[in-house]
Amino acid sequence: MAIAANGMQHDLLRMETISQNMANVLTPGYKKQVLSGSSFSQQVAGGLADAAAASPATLSIDAAPGTLRYTANPQDVAIEGTEFFEIAAPQGPAYTRQGGFHTDVRGRLVGQHGMPVMGVSGEIVLSGPYVIDGNGDVRQGDRVVARLKMVRFANPEALQPLGSGTYAQGAARLAEQGAAPSVRVGYQENSNVSSPQEMVRLTETVRHFEALQKIMQGYDDSLEKTIRKLGDF
Incomplete structure (x- = not known):
């Protein structure tokens, strides 16, 4: 749950960068923002201790020239x-x-x-x-x-x-x-933001957030069933 919660926080920050990029598609000389952080699989491999002390997402810009x-x-x-x-x-x-x-x-x-x-x-x-x-x-x-x-x-x-x-x-x-x-x-x-690419990133982020949300719900349901069955003894 700690890993999933950390990933959902990163997804919210990623949504903010996508919003900034989309709002500046027509801004001359604008460089798109990119949010990077450790993946879910890397955090799982690292274990709970690494998830609890996960480093925050890093915000950078893509300095590639625009047209x-x-x-x-x-x-x-x-x-x-x-x-x-x-x-x-x-x-x-x-x-x-x-x-x-x-x-x-x-x-x-x-x-x-x-x-x-x-x-x-x-x-x-x-x-x-x-x-x-x-x-x-x-x-x-x-x-x-x-x-x-x-x-x-x-x-x-x-x-x-x-x-x-x-x-x-x-x-x-x-x-x-x-x-x-x-x-x-x-x-x-021109801005180096590509609207189609940002829409793809938006879709990926929403689906990733939903997947992590289901992980938390599934773990919570499992915990609830375990507690209920223990109460039967």
Whole structure:
């Protein structure tokens, strides 16, 4: 029963990740959440002690790139590679693959949620129309005023979701920068969530939950019969 109860708790958490993924199917640059933990058979093999002290499920993200969507908007850019744009969130540096930029009333280059986009030298402040080159340079006329800061992680799956396609560093480790990253101008990256796959995961999770529920009910019925028969002596 301890093993089954632990599995049902994991199923509830898995349902939450599926809900988050389905709600962000159309969110640019969103990375689907994945919940992992020990299987029922592994816990049974480990015995009751391992079931009672079972490690909690681990939440990670699938950092695989999404497909690119052509927007024809020169302020939209998509990274060609595994890097993330750095933005200045209220709680500190955050990272995103969303490349829909614009300027705010203060002239700062900001992302879709109004948070400043960081350049290699800090915030990017502009005084008029601008263009972004394929190497991430931000130009005004013939002058390069900044370069977008794009960060690579050795284990991007450990990034901590903040919501709406933005992530804190969490347990992710910065990786050495290799070749200079490039961007596609006039494109945005789609979410890497597949609706059909999430529906399959939903069905599997519901059936798994029902199976564990039947295990608990069967064990409870067996225990009840045992107690009743002992009472006859």
